[in-house]
Amino acid sequence: MALDVSPEFNQKTGMGNLDGQNLEVEQKQIALETQKLSAWFGDHHVVKEISLSVEKNDVFALIGPSGCGKSTFIRCLNRLHEEGEGARVSGDVLIQGIGKSGGRENIYRSGVDPVSVRRRIGMVFQKPNPFPGLSIFENVASGLRLAQVVRRSVLEEVVETSLKQAALWDEVKDKLKKPGTSLSGGQQQRLCIARALAVRPQILLMDEPTSALDPISTARIEELVMKLRGEVTVMIVTHNMQQAARISSQTAFFLMGELVEVGPTNRIFTKPKESKTEQYITGRFG
Amino acid sequence: MLELSARDRRRRVTNVIAIGALCVLGFLAITPLFFIFSYLILRGWGGLSLDFFLEIPKPVGEEGGGMANAISGSLVLLSLTAAFGVPIGMLCGIALSELKNSFTARVLRVAVDLLTSVPSIVIGLFAYAVIVVPMKGYSAWAGGFALSIVTVPIVARSTEEILKLVPRTVHEAGLALGIPRYKVLLRLILPGVRSGILTGVLLAMARVSGETAPLLFTAFSNSFGFRGLSSPTASLPVQIYTYATSHDETWRQLAWTGALVLVFVVFCLNLLTRFLVRKS
Numbered sequence: 001m002a003l004d005v006s007p008e009f010n011q012k013t014g015m016g017n018l019d020g021q022n023l024e025v026e027q028k029q030i031a032l033e034t035q036k037l038s039a040w041f042g043d044h045h046v047v048k049e050i051s052l053s054v055e056k057n058d059v060f061a062l063i064g065p066s067g068c069g070k071s072t073f074i075r076c077l078n079r080l081h082e083e084g085e086g087a088r089v090s091g092d093v094l095i096q097g098i099g100k101s102g103g104r105e106n107i108y109r110s111g112v113d114p115v116s117v118r119r120r121i122g123m124v125f126q127k128p129n130p131f132p133g134l135s136i137f138e139n140v141a142s143g144l145r146l147a148q149v150v151r152r153s154v155l156e157e158v159v160e161t162s163l164k165q166a167a168l169w170d171e172v173k174d175k176l177k178k179p180g181t182s183l184s185g186g187q188q189q190r191l192c193i194a195r196a197l198a199v200r201p202q203i204l205l206m207d208e209p210t211s212a213l214d215p216i217s218t219a220r221i222e223e224l225v226m227k228l229r230g231e232v233t234v235m236i237v238t239h240n241m242q243q244a245a246r247i248s249s250q251t252a253f254f255l256m257g258e259l260v261e262v263g264p265t266n267r268i269f270t271k272p273k274e275s276k277t278e279q280y281i282t283g284r285f286g
Numbered sequence: 287m288l289e290l291s292a293r294d295r296r297r298r299v300t301n302v303i304a305i306g307a308l309c310v311l312g313f314l315a316i317t318p319l320f321f322i323f324s325y326l327i328l329r330g331w332g333g334l335s336l337d338f339f340l341e342i343p344k345p346v347g348e349e350g351g352g353m354a355n356a357i358s359g360s361l362v363l364l365s366l367t368a369a370f371g372v373p374i375g376m377l378c379g380i381a382l383s384e385l386k387n388s389f390t391a392r393v394l395r396v397a398v399d400l401l402t403s404v405p406s407i408v409i410g411l412f413a414y415a416v417i418v419v420p421m422k423g424y425s426a427w428a429g430g431f432a433l434s435i436v437t438v439p440i441v442a443r444s445t446e447e448i449l450k451l452v453p454r455t456v457h458e459a460g461l462a463l464g465i466p467r468y469k470v471l472l473r474l475i476l477p478g479v480r481s482g483i484l485t486g487v488l489l490a491m492a493r494v495s496g497e498t499a500p501l502l503f504t505a506f507s508n509s510f511g512f513r514g515l516s517s518p519t520a521s522l523p524v525q526i527y528t529y530a531t532s533h534d535e536t537w538r539q540l541a542w543t544g545a546l547v548l549v550f551v552v553f554c555l556n557l558l559t560r561f562l563v564r565k566s
Binding site: 083115118119125129134147 | 455457458469478
């Protein structure tokens with residue numbers, strides 16, 4: 001467990017919406033913990049025994065050069081990796097249980113239905129992928145409508161709140177019946193975020209959500225992620241180190257399928273412990 | 287001024303010759319279509335009347351009569367095909383696209399391709415053996431069965447091709463929301479490709495509406511109009527075949543008009559698919 005509560009960390013979060021005093025009395029909860037998580041494509045071992053933990057309602061960034069396994073890693077966390085051909089996973093992923101017991105549950109325990117895992121761990125993809133042929137409203141409502149039983153009145157309310165959370169409501173409130181694909185790329189990505197938020201996930205995984213977007217759309221998504229802090233746990237894969245530095249409070253650096261270093265974002269970018277991390281963040285490779 | 291070298295001039299001449307040759311060949315390719323259409327209109331138009339669509343054929347020697355029996359029969363046979371062949375073909379196509387490159391899918395794909403290349407007369411023989419013989423008679427069932435077999439591989443492959451065009455990320459988006467796989471397919475993927483699948487179905491229907499061989503000894507023919515699914519049933523192509531080879535002038539005229547109507551229907555189906563493709 002890499003739950004680092006160094007003074008720098010307190011200082012860092014103190015700058016955010018949590019004030020330092022609260023932090024000292026509040027016991028930080030762990031939203032997700034991986035234990036020796038490995039993933040393969042056929043014989044290719046792409047994620048190698050990763051163990052890390054993510055705090056509840058925090059923003060956690062994963063950085064590393066292309067092909068370092070960070071996307072595959074994040075796709076193991078909602079059991080999406082196994083949908084690919086020849087894909088295999090080993091290790092454990094523990095998330096906070098729901099219900100009174102509040103104990104932790106292993107999403108890879110045998111007998112766990114991947115569908116129920118995915119209802120609690122949402123995902124936003126690299127390329128905006130609204131459902132073709134569905135309207136903006138139906139896109140946001142799709143998760144609720146097709147995965148749970150929800151009344152129409154509730155549905156309308158949830159669609160509105162989700163679109164507001166995704167900072168898209170004002171732009172689309174008059175054209176909810178228009179196809180989701182009619183929006184611009186940046187709007188489509190916010191639509192996908194609204195769609196993921198509509199099912200009220202405990203954790204939101206974002207796989208390079210801004211790499212297909214222009215700088216202005218990217219800035220809006222980043223703002224959005226910062227606003228989500230405190231409401232939902234966000235894990236974001238990014239190519240862009242500045243982005244990780246701007247929006248996350250914890251950062252993990254991946255290289256060749258291995259976890260090189262994990263810690264408070266501040267420290268990773270200013271005083272990395274590993275020389276490989278330093279070389280990467282100073283742009284000497286990757 | 288830039289002077290043209292001898293080489294440039296030669297290139298221009300070659301270009302003109304090549305384009306000219308392509309135009310001639312292109313023209314040659316569409317000439318038969320033009321002649322078929324004009325000849326059919328020339329010979330068939332005269333026989334076109336309300337009677338043609340409403341009357342059944344008169345006995346040899348008598349004037350008048352129409353092909354109502356063949357038209358209604360064709361509609362019945364095509365409905366049977368739409369009811370059995372099309373859904374099976376669609377399910378097969380969905381299976382192919384969902385199973386991707388698994389062993390089952392590869393075997394199924396080869397089987398479907400083989401079925402496409404089976405001569406339709408052989409399919410007719412098969413239907414004769416498994417339906418006509420046990421039922422002790424020609425029937426619409428047997429004809430619909432034979433046409434369904436012709437349809438299945440066409441619809442299966444077109445459905446698969448259309449589904450392949452849906453990006454993998456759309457599947458993943460659905461799965462990531464915790465939507466079960468069957469619902470992702472039925473409620474999110476299929477509605478988006480409805481018109482594409484329909485296009486494939488219409489093309490298949492256009493193709494089978496002109497099939498003669500599978501019907502010759504399955505649905506056979508009759509001269510009275512539709513008498514139930516277990517009775518011999520007429521169809522436009524078979525009727526055209528029978529009448530065109532007869533010695534009766536009235537019947538031969540009916541064959542020409544029947545051919546004109548058949549070609550017109552197929553032509554319309556093709557235009558409709560064009561329209562659908564453009565819309566999607």
